[in-house]
Amino acid sequence: MTVYNFSAGPAALPLSVKQQIADELFDWNGTGCSVMEVSHRSKEFTDMADENEALARELLNITDEYAVMLIPGGARLQYSMLPINISSPQGHAIYAINGHWGKQAIKEAGRFTQVTSTAPISDDVYANIPAYDASSLNQNADYFHYTSNETLEGVQWHRLPETNGVPLCCDMTSDLLTRVFDVNDYTMIYASAQKNMGIAGITFVIMKRDMIGKSNNLIPTMTDYKTYADTRSFYNTPPTFPWYVMLLVLRWVKAQGGVAAIQQNNQLKSSRLYDFVDQSDFYLNKVAPDCRSEVNVPFWLQDESLNQKFLAESSATDLKALKGHMAVGGMRASIYNAVPIEGIDALIDFMREFERVNG
Numbered sequence: 001m002t003v004y005n006f007s008a009g010p011a012a013l014p015l016s017v018k019q020q021i022a023d024e025l026f027d028w029n030g031t032g033c034s035v036m037e038v039s040h041r042s043k044e045f046t047d048m049a050d051e052n053e054a055l056a057r058e059l060l061n062i063t064d065e066y067a068v069m070l071i072p073g074g075a076r077l078q079y080s081m082l083p084i085n086i087s088s089p090q091g092h093a094i095y096a097i098n099g100h101w102g103k104q105a106i107k108e109a110g111r112f113t114q115v116t117s118t119a120p121i122s123d124d125v126y127a128n129i130p131a132y133d134a135s136s137l138n139q140n141a142d143y144f145h146y147t148s149n150e151t152l153e154g155v156q157w158h159r160l161p162e163t164n165g166v167p168l169c170c171d172m173t174s175d176l177l178t179r180v181f182d183v184n185d186y187t188m189i190y191a192s193a194q195k196n197m198g199i200a201g202i203t204f205v206i207m208k209r210d211m212i213g214k215s216n217n218l219i220p221t222m223t224d225y226k227t228y229a230d231t232r233s234f235y236n237t238p239p240t241f242p243w244y245v246m247l248l249v250l251r252w253v254k255a256q257g258g259v260a261a262i263q264q265n266n267q268l269k270s271s272r273l274y275d276f277v278d279q280s281d282f283y284l285n286k287v288a289p290d291c292r293s294e295v296n297v298p299f300w301l302q303d304e305s306l307n308q309k310f311l312a313e314s315s316a317t318d319l320k321a322l323k324g325h326m327a328v329g330g331m332r333a334s335i336y337n338a339v340p341i342e343g344i345d346a347l348i349d350f351m352r353e354f355e356r357v358n359g
Helices: 015-024 043-060 074-086 100-109 225-231 240-255 259-278 304-316 341-358
Strands: 066-071 092-096 114-117 143-147 168-171 188-192 203-208 296-301 331-334
Touching (some): 043 066, 066 074, 074 203, 092 100, 100 114, 203 225, 259 341, 304 331, 304 341
Parallel strands (some): 092 143, 168 188
Antiparallel strands (some): 066 203, 188 203
16 A cells, blocks of 8 residues: 655655664664664764764765754754854844744744844745845844745745845754755754654754854753764763664665755656646645745645545545645645655646546
8 A cells, every 4th residue: 555645744754764664673783672772872873873974964065164963852942052052142143034933933032032033024824935135134143044944834945045144044944855055055054853854853953163162151051052062962862763764864865866866856746736736726826936845835725615525535545644734724745855756646636636526
């Protein structure tokens, strides 16, 4: 049975990765134990961690100028750690908001530093990226933050934000490893693993070394980036199983041809689905074409009274997790790296037949 999982996260894993997890569950690397039972201080695990970092640096072209850290707590913890570490109560941070998670980030940051947004924050559902005058931004701000892809609204940046020279930080939780970008444009990048890098429980953080350990704030040990950078994320017992799954996913990405090949496939998948929706009078997408997400495709039925029928029948045909977020409504197909093109074709076939019967 082929099931296509369109969940926004925790999201689909590559089939080969799931199979390897199953094969190694009781005997990992000839240890006779599960990876969940092996000491994180053992040579077997530290060798695995070394490979993980080396492969991530290779796939993303991360130079030694940057520290790579694996931190528990999800992206929400980074909403706090970032301002605590590189700003202060007397400091200032700038946030570009184009959706739900950006609003969550600035709200949390405001507890630890002074924050401003590049444009007024809207209570409406975002369908574009609000314009702003970069020349008016405070050049003395500690950092500029944005969310590169908003999963709820399906709004994605396709160009680098202008910051007026302010150090750039980014929440790439839902599109890291989905497309090519230049790490050197950033001071800090973070991404929870459960979209395109593995499973929930760990966050991948890239940060310029010269920004670490410079804060005058009294920072709890476990929320200090220096703790992770100095110990290569081994200060305490880390989430070992998510770390292992991340390595399997990174190996899979490399086997697909790397990030450039992954991006090409994601663009093919998303354009195929958008083209179908745009040509239909039964469905619609509300996002401005120049900032449509390549990994989260929201769509609505013109007749919303058919929503529950659509969801029930799609799930019955093994097209899972298509319900849009309650704050946005409608439907959402999260087509992350592990969702194959065949899943898009199956979804479009279902949507076409549903339209024929109910249109």
